[in-house]
Amino acid sequence: MSESLVIGADVGGTAVKYVVTDASYTPRVEGEIFCDPTDPGHTLDDLAGTIRSRLGAAWGDVETVGFACAGIVDPVAGRLGRAPNLPGWEGTDLAALAGAAFAGLPAVLANDVNAALMGEWRLGAGRGCRDLLMLALGTGVGGGIVVHGSLLVGGRCGAAELGHMILDREGPACGCGNRGCLEAYASASGLMAEARRRAAVPGADLDLVAFCSRTDADPRGLAALAVAGNAEAVDIYARAGTMLGLAVGNLVNALDPDRVIIGGGVAQAGDLLLATCRAEVPRVVLGERSKSVPIVLADLGPRAAALGAAVMALDEVAGG
Ligand SMILES: [Zn+2]
Incomplete structure:
Protein backbone atom coordinates (compact mmCIF):
# COMPACT_ATOMS: atom_id res chain seq x y z
CA MET A 1 0.00 0.00 0.00
CA SER A 2 1.37 3.42 -0.85
CA GLU A 3 1.61 5.96 1.93
CA SER A 4 1.26 9.70 1.61
CA LEU A 5 4.56 11.59 1.68
CA VAL A 6 5.46 15.19 2.45
CA ILE A 7 8.48 17.27 1.41
CA GLY A 8 10.05 19.78 3.78
CA ALA A 9 12.65 22.19 2.41
CA ASP A 10 14.80 24.74 4.24
CA VAL A 11 15.92 27.47 1.85
CA GLY A 12 19.08 29.22 3.04
CA GLY A 13 21.47 31.62 1.36
CA THR A 14 23.79 28.89 0.04
CA ALA A 15 21.89 25.59 0.18
CA VAL A 16 18.42 24.09 0.25
CA LYS A 17 18.17 21.24 2.75
CA TYR A 18 15.31 18.87 2.04
CA VAL A 19 13.66 15.92 3.68
CA VAL A 20 10.87 13.66 2.43
CA THR A 21 8.94 11.94 5.21
CA ASP A 22 5.85 9.83 5.70
CA ALA A 23 2.98 10.99 7.89
CA SER A 24 4.85 9.98 11.04
CA TYR A 25 7.82 12.17 9.97
CA THR A 26 10.18 9.26 9.47
CA PRO A 27 12.62 10.53 6.82
CA ARG A 28 12.59 8.52 3.56
CA VAL A 29 15.02 10.67 1.65
CA GLU A 30 17.09 13.69 2.67
CA GLY A 31 19.89 15.80 1.32
CA GLU A 32 20.75 19.26 0.09
CA ILE A 33 21.21 21.09 -3.19
CA PHE A 34 22.90 24.34 -4.15
CA CYS A 35 20.66 27.38 -3.70
CA ASP A 36 20.95 30.20 -6.21
CA PRO A 37 20.11 33.25 -4.05
CA THR A 38 19.26 35.23 -7.19
CA GLY A 78 2.59 32.94 -0.09
CA ARG A 79 5.14 35.72 -0.52
CA LEU A 80 8.62 36.25 0.81
CA GLY A 81 9.31 39.76 2.10
CA ARG A 82 12.65 41.10 3.32
CA ALA A 83 15.28 38.36 2.92
CA PRO A 84 18.87 39.71 2.95
CA ASN A 85 20.40 36.29 2.21
CA LEU A 86 18.04 35.60 -0.72
CA PRO A 87 17.97 38.86 -2.70
CA GLY A 88 16.51 37.33 -5.85
CA TRP A 89 13.73 35.69 -3.86
CA GLU A 90 12.47 38.88 -2.15
CA GLY A 91 8.90 39.79 -3.06
CA THR A 92 8.38 36.73 -5.24
CA ASP A 93 5.19 34.69 -5.20
CA LEU A 94 6.87 31.55 -3.90
CA ALA A 95 3.64 29.57 -3.65
CA ALA A 96 3.07 30.06 -7.40
CA LEU A 97 6.71 29.26 -8.29
CA ALA A 98 6.56 26.14 -6.13
CA GLY A 99 3.30 25.11 -7.76
CA ALA A 100 4.98 25.35 -11.16
CA ALA A 101 8.05 23.39 -10.08
CA PHE A 102 6.21 20.74 -8.05
CA ALA A 103 3.47 19.83 -10.53
CA GLY A 104 0.75 21.78 -8.77
CA LEU A 105 1.24 20.29 -5.29
CA PRO A 106 -0.04 22.54 -2.50
CA ALA A 107 2.80 24.52 -0.93
CA VAL A 108 3.12 26.05 2.54
CA LEU A 109 5.59 28.81 3.33
CA ALA A 110 7.08 29.71 6.71
CA ASN A 111 9.90 31.70 8.23
CA ASP A 112 12.88 29.40 8.88
CA VAL A 113 13.05 29.88 12.65
CA ASN A 114 9.29 29.41 12.98
CA ALA A 115 9.66 26.19 10.99
CA ALA A 116 12.56 25.05 13.20
CA LEU A 117 10.44 25.81 16.27
CA MET A 118 7.58 23.84 14.75
CA GLY A 119 9.94 20.89 14.22
CA GLU A 120 11.29 21.05 17.76
CA TRP A 121 7.80 21.47 19.21
CA ARG A 122 6.34 18.40 17.51
CA LEU A 123 9.37 16.16 17.12
CA GLY A 124 12.19 17.46 19.30
CA ALA A 125 13.08 19.44 22.44
CA GLY A 126 9.68 21.13 22.76
CA ARG A 127 7.42 18.07 22.74
CA GLY A 128 4.49 18.30 25.15
CA CYS A 129 4.71 22.07 25.68
CA ARG A 130 1.78 24.42 25.17
CA ASP A 131 3.81 27.61 25.58
CA LEU A 132 7.28 27.56 24.07
CA LEU A 133 10.06 29.93 23.15
CA MET A 134 12.99 29.34 20.83
CA LEU A 135 16.09 31.37 20.06
CA ALA A 136 18.24 30.27 17.14
CA LEU A 137 21.80 31.57 17.43
CA GLY A 138 23.46 31.49 14.02
CA THR A 139 25.01 34.18 11.83
CA GLY A 140 22.18 36.27 13.25
CA VAL A 141 19.66 35.51 16.00
CA GLY A 142 16.15 34.38 15.12
CA GLY A 143 13.21 33.73 17.39
CA GLY A 144 9.97 31.82 17.51
CA ILE A 145 7.09 31.76 19.98
CA VAL A 146 4.28 29.29 20.63
CA VAL A 147 1.47 30.72 22.77
CA HIS A 148 -1.37 28.53 24.01
CA GLY A 149 -0.57 25.88 21.41
CA SER A 150 -0.39 28.28 18.44
CA LEU A 151 2.60 29.64 16.57
CA LEU A 152 2.68 33.41 17.01
CA VAL A 153 2.87 35.07 13.59
CA GLY A 154 1.69 38.57 14.46
CA GLY A 155 -0.65 40.98 12.72
CA ARG A 156 1.73 41.64 9.81
CA CYS A 157 3.83 38.45 10.00
CA GLY A 158 6.61 40.29 11.82
CA ALA A 159 6.34 38.72 15.29
CA ALA A 160 9.18 37.06 17.22
CA GLU A 161 12.08 39.04 15.76
CA LEU A 162 13.69 38.36 19.09
CA GLY A 163 17.26 38.87 17.88
CA HIS A 164 16.60 42.59 17.68
CA MET A 165 15.44 43.01 21.23
CA ILE A 166 17.59 45.93 22.37
CA LEU A 167 19.44 45.18 25.61
CA ASP A 168 21.69 48.27 25.69
CA ARG A 169 21.24 51.39 23.55
CA GLU A 170 24.96 52.07 24.00
CA GLY A 171 25.92 48.49 23.11
CA PRO A 172 27.76 47.13 20.07
CA ALA A 173 26.44 47.87 16.57
CA CYS A 174 23.95 45.38 15.13
CA GLY A 175 23.49 44.52 11.46
CA CYS A 176 19.98 46.03 11.61
CA GLY A 177 21.35 49.53 12.20
CA ASN A 178 20.54 49.72 15.90
CA ARG A 179 22.92 49.13 18.81
CA GLY A 180 22.90 46.60 21.61
CA CYS A 181 20.47 44.08 20.08
CA LEU A 182 20.64 40.50 21.40
CA GLU A 183 22.06 39.57 17.98
CA ALA A 184 25.02 41.91 18.52
CA TYR A 185 26.05 39.77 21.51
CA ALA A 186 24.88 36.21 21.02
CA SER A 187 25.20 35.58 17.26
CA ALA A 188 28.26 34.18 15.49
CA SER A 189 29.03 37.66 14.15
CA GLY A 190 28.53 39.25 17.59
CA LEU A 191 30.87 36.77 19.30
CA MET A 192 33.54 37.22 16.64
CA ALA A 193 33.23 41.03 16.75
CA GLU A 194 33.80 40.94 20.51
CA ALA A 195 36.78 38.59 20.11
CA ARG A 196 38.35 40.94 17.54
CA ARG A 197 37.64 44.01 19.68
CA ARG A 198 39.48 42.42 22.62
CA ALA A 199 42.31 41.19 20.39
CA ALA A 200 42.89 44.76 19.12
CA VAL A 201 43.41 46.21 22.61
CA PRO A 202 47.09 46.83 23.51
CA GLY A 203 48.36 44.04 25.74
CA ALA A 204 45.67 41.66 24.51
CA ASP A 205 45.88 37.94 25.24
CA LEU A 206 48.36 36.53 22.70
CA ASP A 207 46.43 33.30 22.09
CA LEU A 208 43.30 35.34 21.35
CA VAL A 209 45.27 37.60 18.99
CA ALA A 210 46.68 34.54 17.18
CA PHE A 211 43.20 33.01 16.94
CA CYS A 212 41.64 36.18 15.53
CA SER A 213 44.35 36.49 12.87
CA ARG A 214 43.36 33.10 11.40
CA THR A 215 41.25 33.27 8.24
CA ASP A 216 39.06 30.43 9.51
CA ALA A 217 38.39 32.01 12.93
CA ASP A 218 34.79 31.20 13.89
CA PRO A 219 32.69 30.59 17.04
CA ARG A 220 33.53 26.88 16.98
CA GLY A 221 37.25 27.73 17.11
CA LEU A 222 36.58 30.28 19.85
CA ALA A 223 34.75 27.59 21.83
CA ALA A 224 37.71 25.23 21.38
CA LEU A 225 40.00 27.98 22.69
CA ALA A 226 37.72 28.37 25.71
CA VAL A 227 37.63 24.62 26.36
CA ALA A 228 41.44 24.65 26.21
CA GLY A 229 41.37 27.11 29.12
CA ASN A 230 41.79 30.51 27.50
CA ALA A 231 40.24 32.96 29.98
CA GLU A 232 39.36 35.59 27.36
CA ALA A 233 37.50 33.07 25.19
CA VAL A 234 35.68 31.75 28.28
CA ASP A 235 34.71 35.29 29.21
CA ILE A 236 33.48 36.18 25.70
CA TYR A 237 31.09 33.22 25.78
CA ALA A 238 30.10 33.94 29.38
CA ARG A 239 29.23 37.55 28.49
CA ALA A 240 27.19 36.43 25.49
CA GLY A 241 25.41 33.93 27.77
CA THR A 242 24.62 36.64 30.31
CA MET A 243 23.10 38.87 27.60
CA LEU A 244 21.18 35.87 26.28
CA GLY A 245 19.90 35.28 29.82
CA LEU A 246 18.84 38.92 30.09
CA ALA A 247 16.84 38.57 26.87
CA VAL A 248 15.36 35.21 27.92
CA GLY A 249 14.43 36.66 31.31
CA ASN A 250 12.59 39.56 29.67
CA LEU A 251 10.78 37.12 27.39
CA VAL A 252 9.85 34.83 30.29
CA ASN A 253 8.34 37.83 32.09
CA ALA A 254 6.27 38.55 28.97
CA LEU A 255 5.29 35.02 27.93
CA ASP A 256 5.89 32.58 30.82
CA PRO A 257 6.77 29.64 28.53
CA ASP A 258 6.91 26.01 29.66
CA ARG A 259 10.39 25.68 28.17
CA VAL A 260 13.01 27.73 26.33
CA ILE A 261 14.92 26.10 23.45
CA ILE A 262 18.31 27.43 22.37
CA GLY A 263 19.32 26.29 18.89
CA GLY A 264 21.59 27.25 15.99
CA GLY A 265 25.29 26.65 15.46
CA VAL A 266 26.45 28.97 18.26
CA ALA A 267 24.45 26.90 20.77
CA GLN A 268 26.85 24.01 20.18
CA ALA A 269 29.10 25.77 22.68
CA GLY A 270 26.70 24.33 25.30
CA ASP A 271 27.54 25.26 28.88
CA LEU A 272 30.14 27.84 27.80
CA LEU A 273 27.08 29.88 26.86
CA LEU A 274 24.23 28.36 28.85
CA ALA A 275 25.80 28.41 32.34
CA THR A 276 25.72 32.22 32.58
CA CYS A 277 22.41 32.34 30.70
CA ARG A 278 20.80 30.04 33.26
CA ALA A 279 22.31 32.06 36.10
CA GLU A 280 20.97 35.35 34.73
CA VAL A 281 17.38 34.30 34.02
CA PRO A 282 16.17 34.01 37.66
CA ARG A 283 17.65 37.45 38.41
CA VAL A 284 15.33 38.94 35.77
CA VAL A 285 12.20 36.79 36.11
CA LEU A 286 9.61 37.97 38.63
CA GLY A 287 7.31 34.95 38.95
CA GLU A 288 8.75 32.64 41.61
CA ARG A 289 7.72 29.45 39.79
CA SER A 290 8.88 30.79 36.41
CA LYS A 291 12.46 31.44 37.57
CA SER A 292 13.29 27.78 37.02
CA VAL A 293 11.94 27.58 33.46
CA PRO A 294 13.92 24.82 31.69
CA ILE A 295 16.43 26.23 29.19
CA VAL A 296 17.42 23.38 26.88
CA LEU A 297 19.39 22.83 23.71
CA ALA A 298 17.57 22.09 20.46
CA ASP A 299 17.28 18.41 19.55
CA LEU A 300 16.93 18.16 15.79
CA GLY A 301 20.14 19.84 14.63
CA PRO A 302 20.46 21.45 11.19
CA ARG A 303 17.42 19.68 9.74
CA ALA A 304 14.95 21.17 12.26
CA ALA A 305 13.58 23.75 9.80
CA ALA A 306 13.12 21.23 6.95
CA LEU A 307 11.31 18.82 9.29
CA GLY A 308 9.23 21.66 10.72
CA ALA A 309 8.27 22.78 7.20
CA ALA A 310 7.07 19.22 6.54
CA VAL A 311 5.02 19.32 9.76
CA MET A 312 3.42 22.64 8.75
CA ALA A 313 2.63 21.40 5.26
CA LEU A 314 0.99 18.22 6.51
CA ASP A 315 -0.96 20.17 9.17
CA GLU A 316 -2.28 22.44 6.42
CA VAL A 317 -3.46 19.47 4.34
CA ALA A 318 -5.02 17.82 7.40
CA GLY A 319 -6.69 21.07 8.44
CA GLY A 320 -8.45 21.37 5.19
ZN1 LIG B 1 19.49 44.48 15.61
Whole structure:
Protein backbone atom coordinates (compact mmCIF):
# COMPACT_ATOMS: atom_id res chain seq x y z
CA MET A 1 0.00 0.00 0.00
CA SER A 2 1.37 3.42 -0.85
CA GLU A 3 1.61 5.96 1.93
CA SER A 4 1.26 9.70 1.61
CA LEU A 5 4.56 11.59 1.68
CA VAL A 6 5.46 15.19 2.45
CA ILE A 7 8.48 17.27 1.41
CA GLY A 8 10.05 19.78 3.78
CA ALA A 9 12.65 22.19 2.41
CA ASP A 10 14.80 24.74 4.24
CA VAL A 11 15.92 27.47 1.85
CA GLY A 12 19.08 29.22 3.04
CA GLY A 13 21.47 31.62 1.36
CA THR A 14 23.79 28.89 0.04
CA ALA A 15 21.89 25.59 0.18
CA VAL A 16 18.42 24.09 0.25
CA LYS A 17 18.17 21.24 2.75
CA TYR A 18 15.31 18.87 2.04
CA VAL A 19 13.66 15.92 3.68
CA VAL A 20 10.87 13.66 2.43
CA THR A 21 8.94 11.94 5.21
CA ASP A 22 5.85 9.83 5.70
CA ALA A 23 2.98 10.99 7.89
CA SER A 24 4.85 9.98 11.04
CA TYR A 25 7.82 12.17 9.97
CA THR A 26 10.18 9.26 9.47
CA PRO A 27 12.62 10.53 6.82
CA ARG A 28 12.59 8.52 3.56
CA VAL A 29 15.02 10.67 1.65
CA GLU A 30 17.09 13.69 2.67
CA GLY A 31 19.89 15.80 1.32
CA GLU A 32 20.75 19.26 0.09
CA ILE A 33 21.21 21.09 -3.19
CA PHE A 34 22.90 24.34 -4.15
CA CYS A 35 20.66 27.38 -3.70
CA ASP A 36 20.95 30.20 -6.21
CA PRO A 37 20.11 33.25 -4.05
CA THR A 38 19.26 35.23 -7.19
CA ASP A 39 17.06 32.68 -8.99
CA PRO A 40 14.19 30.99 -7.10
CA GLY A 41 12.61 29.45 -10.21
CA HIS A 42 15.77 27.60 -11.22
CA THR A 43 16.48 26.47 -7.65
CA LEU A 44 12.94 25.13 -7.16
CA ASP A 45 13.05 23.30 -10.50
CA ASP A 46 16.36 21.75 -9.47
CA LEU A 47 14.94 20.76 -6.06
CA ALA A 48 11.85 19.15 -7.57
CA GLY A 49 13.94 17.30 -10.18
CA THR A 50 16.39 16.00 -7.56
CA ILE A 51 13.66 14.72 -5.24
CA ARG A 52 11.68 13.26 -8.09
CA SER A 53 14.62 11.22 -9.36
CA ARG A 54 15.48 10.02 -5.83
CA LEU A 55 11.91 8.96 -5.05
CA GLY A 56 11.21 7.20 -8.32
CA ALA A 57 7.70 5.77 -8.39
CA ALA A 58 7.03 7.05 -4.86
CA TRP A 59 6.99 10.62 -6.26
CA GLY A 60 3.32 10.01 -6.96
CA ASP A 61 2.70 9.62 -3.21
CA VAL A 62 3.88 13.15 -2.38
CA GLU A 63 0.91 15.19 -1.19
CA THR A 64 2.32 18.53 -0.20
CA VAL A 65 5.47 20.65 0.15
CA GLY A 66 6.54 22.93 2.99
CA PHE A 67 9.18 25.64 2.56
CA ALA A 68 11.12 27.35 5.31
CA CYS A 69 12.85 30.55 4.20
CA ALA A 70 15.24 32.92 5.95
CA GLY A 71 13.29 36.17 5.86
CA ILE A 72 9.96 37.79 6.57
CA VAL A 73 7.34 35.41 5.27
CA ASP A 74 3.67 36.09 4.64
CA PRO A 75 2.27 32.55 4.86
CA VAL A 76 -1.20 33.61 3.76
CA ALA A 77 -0.18 35.47 0.59
CA GLY A 78 2.59 32.94 -0.09
CA ARG A 79 5.14 35.72 -0.52
CA LEU A 80 8.62 36.25 0.81
CA GLY A 81 9.31 39.76 2.10
CA ARG A 82 12.65 41.10 3.32
CA ALA A 83 15.28 38.36 2.92
CA PRO A 84 18.87 39.71 2.95
CA ASN A 85 20.40 36.29 2.21
CA LEU A 86 18.04 35.60 -0.72
CA PRO A 87 17.97 38.86 -2.70
CA GLY A 88 16.51 37.33 -5.85
CA TRP A 89 13.73 35.69 -3.86
CA GLU A 90 12.47 38.88 -2.15
CA GLY A 91 8.90 39.79 -3.06
CA THR A 92 8.38 36.73 -5.24
CA ASP A 93 5.19 34.69 -5.20
CA LEU A 94 6.87 31.55 -3.90
CA ALA A 95 3.64 29.57 -3.65
CA ALA A 96 3.07 30.06 -7.40
CA LEU A 97 6.71 29.26 -8.29
CA ALA A 98 6.56 26.14 -6.13
CA GLY A 99 3.30 25.11 -7.76
CA ALA A 100 4.98 25.35 -11.16
CA ALA A 101 8.05 23.39 -10.08
CA PHE A 102 6.21 20.74 -8.05
CA ALA A 103 3.47 19.83 -10.53
CA GLY A 104 0.75 21.78 -8.77
CA LEU A 105 1.24 20.29 -5.29
CA PRO A 106 -0.04 22.54 -2.50
CA ALA A 107 2.80 24.52 -0.93
CA VAL A 108 3.12 26.05 2.54
CA LEU A 109 5.59 28.81 3.33
CA ALA A 110 7.08 29.71 6.71
CA ASN A 111 9.90 31.70 8.23
CA ASP A 112 12.88 29.40 8.88
CA VAL A 113 13.05 29.88 12.65
CA ASN A 114 9.29 29.41 12.98
CA ALA A 115 9.66 26.19 10.99
CA ALA A 116 12.56 25.05 13.20
CA LEU A 117 10.44 25.81 16.27
CA MET A 118 7.58 23.84 14.75
CA GLY A 119 9.94 20.89 14.22
CA GLU A 120 11.29 21.05 17.76
CA TRP A 121 7.80 21.47 19.21
CA ARG A 122 6.34 18.40 17.51
CA LEU A 123 9.37 16.16 17.12
CA GLY A 124 12.19 17.46 19.30
CA ALA A 125 13.08 19.44 22.44
CA GLY A 126 9.68 21.13 22.76
CA ARG A 127 7.42 18.07 22.74
CA GLY A 128 4.49 18.30 25.15
CA CYS A 129 4.71 22.07 25.68
CA ARG A 130 1.78 24.42 25.17
CA ASP A 131 3.81 27.61 25.58
CA LEU A 132 7.28 27.56 24.07
CA LEU A 133 10.06 29.93 23.15
CA MET A 134 12.99 29.34 20.83
CA LEU A 135 16.09 31.37 20.06
CA ALA A 136 18.24 30.27 17.14
CA LEU A 137 21.80 31.57 17.43
CA GLY A 138 23.46 31.49 14.02
CA THR A 139 25.01 34.18 11.83
CA GLY A 140 22.18 36.27 13.25
CA VAL A 141 19.66 35.51 16.00
CA GLY A 142 16.15 34.38 15.12
CA GLY A 143 13.21 33.73 17.39
CA GLY A 144 9.97 31.82 17.51
CA ILE A 145 7.09 31.76 19.98
CA VAL A 146 4.28 29.29 20.63
CA VAL A 147 1.47 30.72 22.77
CA HIS A 148 -1.37 28.53 24.01
CA GLY A 149 -0.57 25.88 21.41
CA SER A 150 -0.39 28.28 18.44
CA LEU A 151 2.60 29.64 16.57
CA LEU A 152 2.68 33.41 17.01
CA VAL A 153 2.87 35.07 13.59
CA GLY A 154 1.69 38.57 14.46
CA GLY A 155 -0.65 40.98 12.72
CA ARG A 156 1.73 41.64 9.81
CA CYS A 157 3.83 38.45 10.00
CA GLY A 158 6.61 40.29 11.82
CA ALA A 159 6.34 38.72 15.29
CA ALA A 160 9.18 37.06 17.22
CA GLU A 161 12.08 39.04 15.76
CA LEU A 162 13.69 38.36 19.09
CA GLY A 163 17.26 38.87 17.88
CA HIS A 164 16.60 42.59 17.68
CA MET A 165 15.44 43.01 21.23
CA ILE A 166 17.59 45.93 22.37
CA LEU A 167 19.44 45.18 25.61
CA ASP A 168 21.69 48.27 25.69
CA ARG A 169 21.24 51.39 23.55
CA GLU A 170 24.96 52.07 24.00
CA GLY A 171 25.92 48.49 23.11
CA PRO A 172 27.76 47.13 20.07
CA ALA A 173 26.44 47.87 16.57
CA CYS A 174 23.95 45.38 15.13
CA GLY A 175 23.49 44.52 11.46
CA CYS A 176 19.98 46.03 11.61
CA GLY A 177 21.35 49.53 12.20
CA ASN A 178 20.54 49.72 15.90
CA ARG A 179 22.92 49.13 18.81
CA GLY A 180 22.90 46.60 21.61
CA CYS A 181 20.47 44.08 20.08
CA LEU A 182 20.64 40.50 21.40
CA GLU A 183 22.06 39.57 17.98
CA ALA A 184 25.02 41.91 18.52
CA TYR A 185 26.05 39.77 21.51
CA ALA A 186 24.88 36.21 21.02
CA SER A 187 25.20 35.58 17.26
CA ALA A 188 28.26 34.18 15.49
CA SER A 189 29.03 37.66 14.15
CA GLY A 190 28.53 39.25 17.59
CA LEU A 191 30.87 36.77 19.30
CA MET A 192 33.54 37.22 16.64
CA ALA A 193 33.23 41.03 16.75
CA GLU A 194 33.80 40.94 20.51
CA ALA A 195 36.78 38.59 20.11
CA ARG A 196 38.35 40.94 17.54
CA ARG A 197 37.64 44.01 19.68
CA ARG A 198 39.48 42.42 22.62
CA ALA A 199 42.31 41.19 20.39
CA ALA A 200 42.89 44.76 19.12
CA VAL A 201 43.41 46.21 22.61
CA PRO A 202 47.09 46.83 23.51
CA GLY A 203 48.36 44.04 25.74
CA ALA A 204 45.67 41.66 24.51
CA ASP A 205 45.88 37.94 25.24
CA LEU A 206 48.36 36.53 22.70
CA ASP A 207 46.43 33.30 22.09
CA LEU A 208 43.30 35.34 21.35
CA VAL A 209 45.27 37.60 18.99
CA ALA A 210 46.68 34.54 17.18
CA PHE A 211 43.20 33.01 16.94
CA CYS A 212 41.64 36.18 15.53
CA SER A 213 44.35 36.49 12.87
CA ARG A 214 43.36 33.10 11.40
CA THR A 215 41.25 33.27 8.24
CA ASP A 216 39.06 30.43 9.51
CA ALA A 217 38.39 32.01 12.93
CA ASP A 218 34.79 31.20 13.89
CA PRO A 219 32.69 30.59 17.04
CA ARG A 220 33.53 26.88 16.98
CA GLY A 221 37.25 27.73 17.11
CA LEU A 222 36.58 30.28 19.85
CA ALA A 223 34.75 27.59 21.83
CA ALA A 224 37.71 25.23 21.38
CA LEU A 225 40.00 27.98 22.69
CA ALA A 226 37.72 28.37 25.71
CA VAL A 227 37.63 24.62 26.36
CA ALA A 228 41.44 24.65 26.21
CA GLY A 229 41.37 27.11 29.12
CA ASN A 230 41.79 30.51 27.50
CA ALA A 231 40.24 32.96 29.98
CA GLU A 232 39.36 35.59 27.36
CA ALA A 233 37.50 33.07 25.19
CA VAL A 234 35.68 31.75 28.28
CA ASP A 235 34.71 35.29 29.21
CA ILE A 236 33.48 36.18 25.70
CA TYR A 237 31.09 33.22 25.78
CA ALA A 238 30.10 33.94 29.38
CA ARG A 239 29.23 37.55 28.49
CA ALA A 240 27.19 36.43 25.49
CA GLY A 241 25.41 33.93 27.77
CA THR A 242 24.62 36.64 30.31
CA MET A 243 23.10 38.87 27.60
CA LEU A 244 21.18 35.87 26.28
CA GLY A 245 19.90 35.28 29.82
CA LEU A 246 18.84 38.92 30.09
CA ALA A 247 16.84 38.57 26.87
CA VAL A 248 15.36 35.21 27.92
CA GLY A 249 14.43 36.66 31.31
CA ASN A 250 12.59 39.56 29.67
CA LEU A 251 10.78 37.12 27.39
CA VAL A 252 9.85 34.83 30.29
CA ASN A 253 8.34 37.83 32.09
CA ALA A 254 6.27 38.55 28.97
CA LEU A 255 5.29 35.02 27.93
CA ASP A 256 5.89 32.58 30.82
CA PRO A 257 6.77 29.64 28.53
CA ASP A 258 6.91 26.01 29.66
CA ARG A 259 10.39 25.68 28.17
CA VAL A 260 13.01 27.73 26.33
CA ILE A 261 14.92 26.10 23.45
CA ILE A 262 18.31 27.43 22.37
CA GLY A 263 19.32 26.29 18.89
CA GLY A 264 21.59 27.25 15.99
CA GLY A 265 25.29 26.65 15.46
CA VAL A 266 26.45 28.97 18.26
CA ALA A 267 24.45 26.90 20.77
CA GLN A 268 26.85 24.01 20.18
CA ALA A 269 29.10 25.77 22.68
CA GLY A 270 26.70 24.33 25.30
CA ASP A 271 27.54 25.26 28.88
CA LEU A 272 30.14 27.84 27.80
CA LEU A 273 27.08 29.88 26.86
CA LEU A 274 24.23 28.36 28.85
CA ALA A 275 25.80 28.41 32.34
CA THR A 276 25.72 32.22 32.58
CA CYS A 277 22.41 32.34 30.70
CA ARG A 278 20.80 30.04 33.26
CA ALA A 279 22.31 32.06 36.10
CA GLU A 280 20.97 35.35 34.73
CA VAL A 281 17.38 34.30 34.02
CA PRO A 282 16.17 34.01 37.66
CA ARG A 283 17.65 37.45 38.41
CA VAL A 284 15.33 38.94 35.77
CA VAL A 285 12.20 36.79 36.11
CA LEU A 286 9.61 37.97 38.63
CA GLY A 287 7.31 34.95 38.95
CA GLU A 288 8.75 32.64 41.61
CA ARG A 289 7.72 29.45 39.79
CA SER A 290 8.88 30.79 36.41
CA LYS A 291 12.46 31.44 37.57
CA SER A 292 13.29 27.78 37.02
CA VAL A 293 11.94 27.58 33.46
CA PRO A 294 13.92 24.82 31.69
CA ILE A 295 16.43 26.23 29.19
CA VAL A 296 17.42 23.38 26.88
CA LEU A 297 19.39 22.83 23.71
CA ALA A 298 17.57 22.09 20.46
CA ASP A 299 17.28 18.41 19.55
CA LEU A 300 16.93 18.16 15.79
CA GLY A 301 20.14 19.84 14.63
CA PRO A 302 20.46 21.45 11.19
CA ARG A 303 17.42 19.68 9.74
CA ALA A 304 14.95 21.17 12.26
CA ALA A 305 13.58 23.75 9.80
CA ALA A 306 13.12 21.23 6.95
CA LEU A 307 11.31 18.82 9.29
CA GLY A 308 9.23 21.66 10.72
CA ALA A 309 8.27 22.78 7.20
CA ALA A 310 7.07 19.22 6.54
CA VAL A 311 5.02 19.32 9.76
CA MET A 312 3.42 22.64 8.75
CA ALA A 313 2.63 21.40 5.26
CA LEU A 314 0.99 18.22 6.51
CA ASP A 315 -0.96 20.17 9.17
CA GLU A 316 -2.28 22.44 6.42
CA VAL A 317 -3.46 19.47 4.34
CA ALA A 318 -5.02 17.82 7.40
CA GLY A 319 -6.69 21.07 8.44
CA GLY A 320 -8.45 21.37 5.19
ZN1 LIG B 1 19.49 44.48 15.61
